[in-house]
Amino acid sequence: MSDQLAELEAAVLERAAKITTRADLEMLRTEVLGRKGGALSRAMSGLAKLPPAEKAEYGRRVNETKRAIEAALDAALARIEKTEIQGDLARTYDTTFPGNTPRSGGLHVLRQTLDDVVDFFRSRGFAVVLGPEVETEYYAFEAVNIPADHPARDNMDTFYLPNGSLLRPHTSSMQVRALKSNPPPIAILAPGRVYRRDALDASHSFMFHQIEGLHVDRGVNFGHLKGFAADLCRHLFGADRRTRFRPSYFQFTEPSAEVDVSCGVCAGRGCQTCKGTGWLEMGGSGMVHPNVLRASGYDPEGFSGWAFGLGTDRIAMLRHDIHDIRTFFENDPRFLEQFA
Amino acid sequence: MHVSISWLRDFVTTDAPPARIADVLTARGFTVDGIDEQPMPEHIVVGKILSLSRHPNADRLQVSEVDIGSEKLQIVTGATNFAVGDFVPIAKIGAVVFSREPSADGVRKTLAIGASTLRGVASNGMMCSASELALPGEYDDGIVILDSDAVVGSEFWKSVRFGDAVLDVDVPSNRPDCLSVIGLAREAAAGLGAPFAAPKLDAFEGSGDPGINVEIGDATICRRLEGQRFSGVGNGRTPFWMSLRLKASRVRSLGLLVDISNFVQLETGQPLHFYDASKIGGGRIVARGAKSGEIIVTLDGVERVLAAGTPVIADGDGPVGIAGIFGGQRAAVDESTTEVFLESPNFVGAPIRRAALALGLRTEGASRHEKNLPLELVDLGRRRAAQLLVAAGAKPSAVVSAGESAGPARSIKVRPERVNRLLGWSLLAKEMCDSIAPIGLSTEGSDPFVVSIPYWRTDLNEEVDIIEEVARSIGFDKIPEWRVAASPQSVNEGLFVQDSVLARSFAASGYAECVTIALGGSKMKSAWERSGLPFWAKLVEVVNPLSDDQRFLRPSLLPGLLTVATRAWERADGAVRLFEIGHVFRPLASSDEPKPGVSSGAFDENGVLEWPSLCGLAMYPPLSAEESLDRRLLEVKGDVVRAIETLTREPLATAPAPRFYFHPGAAADLIVGDHTVAKFGRVHPLLARAYDLPADTYAFMLYLENLPQRRPVRTFEPLPRFPGTTRDIAVVVAENVSAQDLTDACRANGGELCESVRAFDEYRGPQVEGGKKSIALKIALRRKDATITDADADAAMERILAGLRDRFAATLRT
Missing domain, CATH: 3.50.40.10 (Phenylalanyl-trna Synthetase, Chain B, domain 3)
Incomplete structure (x- = not known):
């Protein structure tokens, strides 16, 4: 009986040493160590027939054989794994095939632009507020110091609704809304769609986007506006950009200023993009007019503030070299994908 | 307003070049949008026609004698619009004028005047037309005829008091005084530091009765x-x-x-x-x-x-x-x-x-x-x-x-401290007063100082107006920049945050964000109506549209997005997914659909119901194999659910709900508590066809006003400590029993042990009885206090199946 065990062990060890695949190894393991019908369990079944004195010795021998066989099979497995890894490591793969992007979505470039502006304002302590696009004449005009019959209304040719409401021609309508609904100090930006009766062409759309920034507190001054606008332009267009403040006229600010940023195409020397001036218009700004503060219940002797109106579409056009505002609203998939 | 530099020079004494004058005006708030340089060819003088005779060898030419003061010139010309005694501009030999030929590339050709012989007659100069001198405006081809008080031999440009350049000045609407040459000259003079002379005019009044x-x-x-x-x-x-x-x-x-x-x-x-x-x-x-x-x-x-x-x-x-x-x-x-x-x-x-x-x-x-x-x-x-x-x-x-006659001059009191406080500056009162004197604002006193307002400055009414004049006069560029952060705001940013969170979720799910025009007209309406489905009947109309595209405010984002989809699908080689977030508008109290829920996001105080909406579209190429389930619908639903779950983890129920623009058998609402938070479905096949979209076009809209505006703060649920087990079953039920009915019942009957139930397949066909279907469910079972045993699991499954049998007459499919 013991000889049979020795033979079995020798045969298995010899076979194991030659095995090269996991499947063959598994077959051998089942053949020898399988619970039912395995060679070793058959050998164990002979145990019952042995005289009691031999039983212990035989049992010990079976276990020894089993351990030896298991060790041989494990060694074979380790050898096969090593070969597999070596074989795998010997391969090279073409990493230059394009990556798989089964789904490609993204945010519209106008939202990306807005987000960038919002990041800047928030870093300076400002909060974002949204408001209605259908607006009353009061918030759109009267509250911001543009009374009825005032010629300044011409600059914003406005859509009206049958009930006398209008489509806001500027986000400045949010100034008094924000001032009235929050206690001072106020530091907000109000982005949104605005509407004007313009024919659609490369630089005009009857719907476009503005961002109104407003900071009202004790002691806010024109120098703060200058510092803020200069930093914003650098944030949006690069550290080398300069800003210029040009006196202008808006009913709701005094003093009023157009903010220009130096042209990035020609570095301010003058080119086609900036129409030879070296400067690009960024938006209108100024110190909140005392009448606007009064309309909001603020005492202009105690409080002062600045307002800054930016064109989201315009910023995006300048930053991304887009020359036709209609591009934003056509949503050509090839356009959307470029900015996804 | 276009104004020539020479006209300005009638009132301001300056030799400054046009570009400098333009810079000064721009810096003072009168932006110069363009400078048209006036070419000024030299050697052009005023000549007087002394005589005219026919050219001996050419019918179309005349020979003239012209007095140019220093000499008399014989000039041959083809022009005929002048007579003896007329004063005309003469280009002397050596002058370079412009050719009459139209320029091809914007650069005008020039013509050098030399002594020549035309058909045998000597010609020593040329009479000039307006185009040869590049004068502004439209002229006929004839020779320029000068005024009869012109001085023979004088330099042409001096004689006509014109030259240099024409400025295109943008005058702000509060400055009608500068819609005039005098007004702009006053500003230019102040900016240049040059003398300004207002016109002094006699009364020019006769004594006769006008009779009117x-x-x-x-x-x-x-x-x-x-x-x-x-x-x-x-x-x-x-x-x-x-x-x-x-x-x-x-x-x-x-x-x-x-x-x-x-x-x-x-x-x-x-x-x-x-x-x-x-x-x-x-x-x-x-x-x-x-x-x-x-x-x-x-x-x-x-x-x-x-x-x-x-x-x-x-x-x-x-x-x-x-x-x-x-x-x-x-x-x-x-x-x-x-x-x-x-x-x-x-x-x-x-x-x-x-x-x-x-x-x-x-x-x-x-x-x-x-x-x-x-x-x-x-x-x-x-x-x-x-x-x-x-x-x-x-x-x-x-x-x-x-x-009325003009009243006395108005005056405005100005506190220097207030000027500095508003501008963030530290000027002396004297600097302030000196800065505004050149534009005619005289002052008295120093703190406060009183400004007399000249009659032409109707725009100056209060202290802050003078503050602007000071800032403008010294220069905005001189005001120091200050930096300060605003104190933290308690303003509610919820609406914006909600937009951002949802937009990012859909972008991550492969949807491309679109921005479409929020106004529409017959184009939008007829594209929709090609389907035979009705467009929204009650629209918010615009009273004064400029074009047909501006007749009404969009009642929904869907029509605009479908139009974008048409173009996107045309060039697509796989699925296309789009979404938009924007306001939609309906007349108050006359909506075609139930008024969307209460919310901080909807506005109705302006007589119009306006609310922010999110709409998405997904289009797929046709599937090769027909399946009992609409897998794509479920994929789209999954995208919507994922987005909603960024804002709420409350249980989400699905309720089939037809909408006129959806396939009636493939549309549902998603409901949290009592509120519908979204609707989704397959786009009505007639609508899909009308927009040239595939049958597998799906859409969804989110009711933003019924969703939280920010991500909720979640509470951590301890991870399970003991292994669980899962059982898959398939049950045969009647057609009208939904997956949600079954999963809800399983959860109810499985008790504590039932960790989750998920329906994952549906089968209709020969292997189940007619009029019935089989739904496959995956049930996860787990005990919280110990490893679940087979006996525990079997007992739970028994309860679950008994429940399904009782409630839906469900049988286990074997």
Whole structure:
């Protein structure tokens, strides 16, 4: 009986040493160590027939054989794994095939632009507020110091609704809304769609986007506006950009200023993009007019503030070299994908 | 406003180049949008035609003798529009003028003048046309005929008082004083530090009775009128120098009288009007409101029925002009006019503005009068016109006037501390006062100082206006930059945060964000109606659209997005996914659909229901294999659920709900608690076809107002400590039993052990009874306190199956 065990062990060890695949190894393991019908369990079944004195010795021998066989099979497995890894490591793969992007979505470039502006304002302590696009004449005009019959209304040719409401021609309508609904100090930006009766062409759309920034507190001054606008332009267009403040006229600010940023195409020397001036218009700004503060219940002797109106579409056009505002609203998939 | 530098130099003494003057004006708030450089060829002088004779060898040429002072030149010319005695510009030998040939590339060709022989006759110079000198405006081809007081031999550019450049200046609407050459010259002088000389004009008043009186019939329309009659002057030839300046200012030259009124308006800012005095009836003109039904034929030949109250100037026979807006034909000057009556008016802005808007006549005069011009301009404009008329040989009458006289100068008190506080500066009071003196703002005192407001500055009304003048005068660029962070805001940013969170979720799920125009018209409507489905009936209409694309506000994002989808699908080679976030609009209390839920996001105080909406579309190429489930619908639903779960983890129920734009059997609402938070479905096949989209087009809309605005703060649920087990079963049920019915029942009956239930397949076909279907469920079971045993699991499954049997007569599919 013991000889049979020795033979079995020798045969298995010899076979194991030659095995090269996991499947063959598994077959051998089942053949020898399988619970039912395995060679070793058959050998164990002979145990019952042995005289009691031999039983212990035989049992010990079976276990020894089993351990030896298991060790041989494990060694074979380790050898096969090593070969597999070596074989795998010997391969090279073409990493230059394009990556798989089964789904490609993204945010519209106008939202990306807005987000960038919002990041800047928030870093300076400002909060974002949204408001209605259908607006009353009061918030759109009267509250911001543009009374009825005032010629300044011409600059914003406005859509009206049958009930006398209008489509806001500027986000400045949010100034008094924000001032009235929050206690001072106020530091907000109000982005949104605005509407004007313009024919659609490369630089005009009857719907476009503005961002109104407003900071009202004790002691806010024109120098703060200058510092803020200069930093914003650098944030949006690069550290080398300069800003210029040009006196202008808006009913709701005094003093009023157009903010220009130096042209990035020609570095301010003058080119086609900036129409030879070296400067690009960024938006209108100024110190909140005392009448606007009064309309909001603020005492202009105690409080002062600045307002800054930016064109989201315009910023995006300048930053991304887009020359036709209609591009934003056509949503050509090839356009959307470029900015996804 | 276009203004030539030479005109400005009548009032400001400066040699500054045009670019410098432009910079100065821009820095003071009068942005120069363009500088048209005037080429000024040298060696052009004034010549007088002494004689003309026919060329001996050419029918089309003439030989002339021209006196240019220093010598007499023989010049051969093909032009015929001049006569002996005329003064013309002569390009001497050595001059380089412009070729008449049109330029191909924008660069004009030049022509060097040399001694030549034309058909055997020597020619020593050239008579110039306007195009050869690149003069502004439109001219015929003829030789320029100069005024008869021109000095022979003088340099041409000096003689015509023109050159350098024409500036295109953007004048802000609060500065009507700078819609004039004098006003801009004053600003330029202040900026350059150059002397400014205001015009000093005689009264030019004769003694004769004009025979026409002026009256104010309605003081709410007209504040002042001056009138004066001139004899012996017709609508003849305009001095060349004047026509040049008008053309440089983009005004056509139309005869002496019209040109003088335009010239004075440009120079002083005061609009004027000339009547043929012989056509004024009743010996007077009155400024009054039109009577109902009064008719006037305006200068453009259009007969207009005037609304009652429209400001008019009328004589004894009715309106002769729409006040300050447009002249009438009846008393207009023409070629036969010899007696003219000049009207210099001051109208009240608002009625002029309203009338001009109502009549659609936004004339130059109206846009000035509507700004409430100062009374002082009335006499200034009249005097300047009189001066020019007298120079043209007219004899003035006495001046008649009516209405208000100018009041005393206003003054504004300014606190230097306030100036510095608002500007963030540290100027001395003296620096402030000195800075504004050059623009005519004289001051008294120092703290506070009192500013006397000159009559032309109607825009200066309070302290802050003077603060702006100080800032502007010293220069915005000199104001120091300050930096300060705002103190933290308690403002609710929820709406914006919600947009951002949802947009990012859909972008991550492969949806491309779109921004479409929120106005629509028949194009939007008819594209939709091609499907045969009705468009939203109740729309928020725009009263004054400029084009058909602006007739109404979008009632939903879906039509706009479908249009984008059409183009996107055309070039797609796989699935296309789009979404948009934007406001939609419906008339209040007349919506086609139930009013969306209460919310901070919806606005209705302006008589319109306006709320932010999110709409998405997904289009897929056709599937090869037919399946019982609409897997794509579930994929889209999954995208929506994922987005919703960024804002709420409350249980989400699905309720089939038809919408007119969805396939009736593939549409549902997603519900949290009592609120519908989204709707989704397969787009109605007729609609998909109308937009050239595939049958597998899906859409969804989120009710943003029913969703939280921020991500909830989640509470951590301890991870399971003991292993669980899963059991898959398939049950056969009637058609009307839904997956949600089954999973809800499983959860209810499985008790604590039932960790999750998920329906994952559906089968209809030969292997189940007709009219029934099989739904496959994956049930996860777990104990919280110990490893679950087979016996525990079997008992739970038994309860679950018993429940399904009782409730739905479900049988286990084997």
